Amino acid sequence: xxxRLIAESFSMGRFEETYSYLSDSxxxxxxxxxxxTGIESVIQKCEETSNYFKSVTTxxxxxxxxxGEHQVVINGLxxxxxxxEVSFIDACDIYTFNDNGLLQKIExxxxxxxxxxxxxx
Numbered sequence: 001x002x003x004r005l006i007a008e009s010f011s012m013g014r015f016e017e018t019y020s021y022l023s024d025s026x027x028x029x030x031x032x033x034x035x036x037t038g039i040e041s042v043i044q045k046c047e048e049t050s051n052y053f054k055s056v057t058t059x060x061x062x063x064x065x066x067x068g069e070h071q072v073v074i075n076g077l078x079x080x081x082x083x084x085e086v087s088f089i090d091a092c093d094i095y096t097f098n099d100n101g102l103l104q105k106i107e108x109x110x111x112x113x114x115x116x117x118x119x120x121x
Contacts (some may be wrong), residue, residue, distance in 0.1 A: 004065065006103060007095040012060045014052050015046035023102040030108045034104035057081040070097050089112045 001009070001020065009017040028036040028045065036045050059079040066073040071094065078089040089110050096105040 003072050003095070003097055004067055004103070007074050008062065008065070010095070010103075010106070011062070011074040011091070011093045013050065013058065013077065015043075015050055015097040018103065019043060020072065021045075021101070021103050023098055023100075023104045026103055026105065028108065030110070032110075055082065070099075071095060072097075 001018070006018050006021045008031050009015075021041060022039050023091060024039050026039055026042050030036070035094040036042050042075070042097070059081075060076060061079075062074060062076040064073070064075040073092065073094050075092045076090075078091055080087040080089070090113050091111070092109045094105075098104040
């Protein structure tokens with residue numbers, strides 16, 4: 001799997017597809033929440049997030065991809081629906097790969113937007 005596909009899989013919540021591409025010393029900085037360090041801790045957070053995704057109807061829409069030699073940036077919109085509740089998250093993930101092609105660092109920015117704001121998108 002190439003860097004773009006690894007990044008897209010992670011951003012779309014298909015975490016298991018990316019596990020073999022994670023560096024042992026990976027860092028995942030979720031802005032506003034904190035930094036998760038090490039492959040075991042990152043996989044645990046992925047599993048927790050995946051369980052949440054299974055509890056809601058999830059739609060991911062990628063808006064932009066920026067691909068560099070060691071970095072990939074994915075920007076998009078996630079819509080989470082459960083019964084009568086709908087949440088919109090505007091997200092941007094910055095992926096940094098090491099010289100061996102393994103994912104070394106992730107920075108995730110997730111901003112909740114109000115439903116009314118969706119009409120302007």
